Amino acid sequence: MTEHSEGVSRQRGIDILMITYDRPEYVRLSLPHLLETATTDTRIWLWHNGTDQPTLEAVEEFRHHPRVHRFHHSPTNAGLREPTNWLWAESDGAYVSKVDDDCLPDKDWLETLRRAHEDVPEFGVIGTWRFPAEDVDDALVTKKLADYAGGHRLMRNHWVQGSGYLLKRAAVTQTGPIGPTESFTAWCLRSARLGWVNGWYHPFLPEDHMDDPRSPHTIYHTDADFMARRPLSAKNTGVTTVAQWTEQMRHSAKVVQAASLDLREYGGWRARRRGAVRRIRRALTGRAPW
Template sequence: MVATTDVLMITYNSAEHVRRSLPHLLDTCDEHTRVWLWHNGDDEETLAVVREHADDARVHRFHHSRENVRLTAPTNWLWTESEGTFVSKVDDDCLPEPGWVERLRDAHAANPDFGAVGCWRFRDEDFVPELASRKIQTFAGGYRLLRNHWVQGSGYLLPRAKVLRQGPLRQGQSFTHYCIALARAGAVNGWLYPFVREDNMDDPRSASTLFVDDAAFRRRMPLTAQALGITSVTDWARQEHESALAVQKASLDLREYGGWRAKRTLVRRRVERLVRGRGSW
């Protein structure tokens, strides 16, 4: 039986991104990959771009929610209604490299314990071998992962069988915490290494970024930047770099993500944000 993949793209108020990301995603689909489209809101320009491609043979389902329901409902729509071997999501501001589905799918085929295995969205300068080497492990078929108990919610491949066992996203549950729950159940998560790349157009260091200056950044500020109080391109680029370092430093000891250890880590992170002027109690 041929393994099949269902990939979700959620679009919202970003016609400039979708004009690039949606055709790109469709072009990376092989004959065993189907795209599910969910559009949030009534931004006419973005919706028009999505509708241009809704009848493409590679698009399996299209849903328009007039309300911006964010990520949980669309993700669970795919996870509960898909019949594919694997489920995935690609953000509307991301461009995974050609062949990404096939490479991740082949790694999964050789390693049934793999859970959420993702594309690497950071830049070359973000990879620090001295940090990452302790977490790069070799598995069946010679496949290597930069292991981490979570990956980003774009450009991943996840066996649907593991979703069926664990259930859909709970209200308020992030994809990060879902991945950690998968790891607690025995799944091996991480990034295939050598990396399968994903160009994140919200990274100001990307050649495809729309953040050409601080004014453009403030007009299209990502939710994470808003939460951290970041208002400049320079600070956002620094934050992207720090995020890459954080996942390379992150512990593989699952005890660090529950109980008193998790509370200790949360306090430390809050203090760090306060020192940098990016958060409050």
């Protein structure tokens, strides 16, 4: 490919980060799935945290795939913020994304979300939907639906989960990197305050979240399985059983569907009174702090 044709392709190009850590069973599903669903102008950036050998071996199997653009190994667990900022700073695609190593987005997610971005300039970060159909409250969703040019519809929300989203480069440029003490949720809120429209594409594009015990691919079949590989957020909230973890997933779905679109609720005295951002992060991430 010539330098000119490479530049032209990157005008619509997508750069996607996958961070892998201590979940070889998931990586052997999520990484090939991501590579298979990537568009021809998508580049995959891999960041491996930690020294778990089986997980590293699972990544190495695909490290030289033609869609893989960069690979970085951090022997310590660098979390999520540093790898995300690495992608945002080093990549040059018109769109950036992250797919967690325990997630399988819909096969057509990239083309659908990119078309929406191209048709609606004000879209900032729009995402796939990681909750099962049983968690959808139609009454709550309907209140937040909005229609846009090109026949696109969002369930508006000022943030989405940190996996299976597509984010405009222009929003990253204007909003800046994720701050040292900032979560992705807080970053999305900051972008919304600058005027970017965020939310979940509707009808929802599913993302199979394998850490949800209801996923057919979950590793959590018994309470013993769960305690042996318990997510950090479960430890932080005292969750010790599969049933409790499932209930937390249901609660997370309720939180995002009921969340206010009034940005004043997430700043100043309202946020201090309600602890809004803290509760949102605890409900949604299932991940280590940024």
